[in-house]
Amino acid sequence: MNEPLIYILLACYNGEKYIEKQLDSIVAQSYTNWVLLIRDDNSSDSTLEIIESFNEKDKRVRIIQDKIQSEVKGACQNFARLLDVAVLEEATFIMFADQDDYWFSDKIEKMISAIDKDLVPAMLYSDFLYADDNLKELPKNIQNIRETFSFPSFNSLIVQNTVYGCTMMINYALAQKCVMIPREAENHDYWIALVASGIGANIRHLEIPLMLYRQHGNNVSGNYHDHHYVSRFKRLFTNWEGLKKVECRRIKMLVAFLEQLNNELLPDNLKLLTGYLEELKGNKIAFVRYCVKNKIKRHSFMSTIVFYLVLINVSKRDTINKL
Structure with a gap:
């Protein structure tokens, strides 16, 4: 076939309630030259049985097992193992699927038509629609909460x-x-976005919704409730320690990112990130001034203020001083 083989990576865990619908939507894609790699993180429900039933009917659905099956915990490292396999097999193009979403039938077709076909590093990302637990589209006012701006700068991705x-x-x-x-x-997609922006990859935003993003109580990320100002203030005042833990973990990710991609980053991005981590260890006012000067901010003014408040509180903690 002249059409490129698309690798779809799906990491799952206890997804029996939703995964069958997602697999149905992938199998029904108008673009048919794909392989779906699925890795289960030791589910205790019937998730694996559902996957195996699809594998029996369609050999494009592959179940990935490895020697460290019992050691990998969490969605990020589950996806990381799948990405390792895809790269080892020299996958030309790679997509990622969550167990609880639903793809429109032309998702792969539209994305493969739009992505840069040059040999330089490239990323394409599309829009989506929020849906409820039963995959019914949520009202327009909720859809508008979604950030539809262009790919964030490296400054913001920090x-x-x-x-x-x-x-x-x-x-x-x-x-x-x-x-x-x-x-x-923090997440596999955060890491990939950091790498893409940090090294200056060719990044495009396809402003077309190509999937339903199911909303329920167990979303790993992207729940629309998190974007409300009321929700942000509530987290600030009721989960202060939790917010600090999140930021401390993000800092650890940035340190690992800098160590791993040091020689790949664009010079300006390398300078920016190195300066950011250094300023974290110093004076709090100087740190905020550095962030403002270098436009290191979140997607909204209020989120940025909350971020500054949390970071200046943890900047003297042992986690930061050990950088």
Whole structure:
């Protein structure tokens, strides 16, 4: 076939309630030259049985098992193992699927038509629609909460990722730079976005919704409730310690990122990130001034203020001083 083989990576865990619908939507794609790699993180429900039933009917659905099956915990490292396999098999283009979403039938077709076909590192990401637990589209006012702006700058990615893995397609050249996702990574999609922006990959936003993003109580990321100002203030005042832990983990990810991609980053991005980590260890006012000067901010003014408040509180903690 002249059409490139698309690798779809799906990491799952206890997804029996939703995964069958997602698999149905992938099998029904108008673009048919794909292989779906699925890795189950030791589910205790019937998830694996559902996957095996699809594998029996369609050999494009492959179940990935490895020697460290019992050691890998969490969605990020589950996806990391799948990405390792895809790169080892020299996948030309790679997509990521969550177990609880639903793809429109032309998702792959539209994305493969739009992604840069050059050999330089490239990423394409699409829009999506929020849906309820039963895959019914949520009202327009909720859809408008979604950030639909262009891909965030490296300055913004230092503190926040707004591009979800389930909307991404990347090529082999970029995937090679992303492998060996460290355990410090917050999410696989955050890591990939950082790498893509940090090294100056060709990044495009396809402003078409190509999937339903199911909303329920167990979303790993991207729940629309998190974007409300009321929700942000509530988290600030009721979960202060939790917010500090999140930022400390993000800092650890950035340190690992700098160590791993040091020689790949664009000079300005290398200088920016190195300066950011250094300023974290110093004076709090100087740190905020550095962030403002270098436009290191989140997607909204209020989110940025909350971020500054949290970071200046943890900047003297042992986690920071050990950088």
